[in-house]
Amino acid sequence: MVVHNPNNWHWVDKNCINWARQYFEEHVVGVKSSAGGSKYVEVASVSSMEGDCEVSQRKGKVISLFDLKLVMMTKGKVDDEEFEGSITVPEVAFDSEKEDYQFEISIYKETGKLNEARPLIRDQLLPQLRDIFSQFGPALLQTHANDIQVPQSQVKSEYTRANLTQSKASESASSDTPKPTSAASTKSSTTGADSKSAPSSLSKAPLYNTTALHLEPTFNVPAIELYQTFLDKQRIQAWSKSPLVCKSTKNVLEVNDEFTIFGGNVTSKLIECSPDKRLVFGWRLNEWRQGHWSRLTMEFHESKEYHETKLQVTWTGVPVGEEDKVKGNFMDYYVRSIKLTFGFGAVL
Known part of the structure; x- marks a missing residue:
């Protein structure tokens, strides 16, 4: 410097x-x-x-x-x-x-x-x-x-x-500790683009400095039911309270399906799915710069003893300054709405 x-x-x-x-x-x-x-x-x-x-x-x-x-x-x-x-x-x-x-x-x-x-x-x-x-x-x-x-x-x-x-x-x-290595990490979650921040076919260059979010909402429902709630088009339209626009005419989203919800304000693409265990979406607000996608990873952890599923959300590639908006929208328009629509847990 x-x-x-x-x-x-x-x-x-x-x-x-x-x-x-x-x-x-x-x-x-x-x-x-x-x-x-x-x-x-x-x-x-x-x-x-x-x-x-x-x-x-x-x-x-x-x-x-x-x-x-x-x-x-x-x-x-x-x-x-x-x-x-x-x-x-x-x-x-x-x-x-x-x-x-x-x-x-x-x-x-x-x-x-x-x-x-x-x-x-x-x-x-x-x-x-x-x-x-x-x-x-x-x-x-x-x-x-x-x-x-x-x-x-x-x-x-x-x-x-x-x-x-x-x-x-x-x-x-x-200071009583050895001096750590000072080389900047290329894996940083807050500066530059995360290597997993978007589908490679959708974003080739960093358009924002980005950060990562971690959320862990809990639902009183088996993992299979919660998993399907993010893939079944009718369920998505029910909890999002908006039409789902997608080129595919099938009732359930498949890998590489791109779609919009919330009146076109959110565009998403299913990148990866492992039944009842994991879903990965490319996700962007349409007000973001063209070509910038974040990566929304959901992992489903079901506790059969307590009859609940913890959703581990790891969200990378979120533009710095947008964290609170993205987190708030997810908790309100995804988590809270799903619980209210299907009775999948208490809403505070």
Whole structure:
């Protein structure tokens, strides 16, 4: 990063969201409970990361400003029963203390036995994650502070030289972790286009900086019924309360079928389907730039013991700034409407 800032006087900032994504992928993936016993759990992947992450400086003082929401996928077993789930951290912020972090634990296909995984996650995984999150801020400054300042040898102002010295001393005192790799991740969910953000035949170049969303609504219905609700054209027209326009005349959507709903405001294309388990759609608002598609992935996790299905939604390629609109519309016009139309669960 080239800096033209005499005496490090002016405000300069650097977007570090790519690096943040890589940092968490390197540090939280693989965190696991201690070996031994019949119970085991580990962090399998980072599903999504939303928010902002920057390093800034003015008058020689360097600060980090970040506010992130993180969703991590987990896997493990209780006795011989394997499970998958997620841990959501609503806020990892620059001013968060180690004990401030909140965690939302979710177990897919939950049973009475699998509930035993929750104490294991709380007692063994969460303390490790708290340590990692508390070290993120110092590591961020250690890696990127020098990129936004001219060398101290080029600073003539005693005021900014003093601030620079103070910042470096503070950084050194607060950071007790090795410096992570600073190469930007090409898999970032927030800058550039996700490699899975759209059908390759529909979008060839990034038209927006994008982010990823993660949702987990629950429906009181078997997975097969919920699965069909997203494919049967009559059901789609019932819960969307709008005509479905599609070239195919068949009653059920098939792979590569493209269609519009909500009066033409939403265009979607079925990319992949695995009965009762997984659906993948290309999805776009028609007000988005022509050619830009997001990728909406739904995975169905049925708990026969609790007579419910958890819908794991991973949504990539959403333009930055559109997250709240997309999330709100999905929860209102998809989830809430489906529950009200077919009685698939309580509506709050």
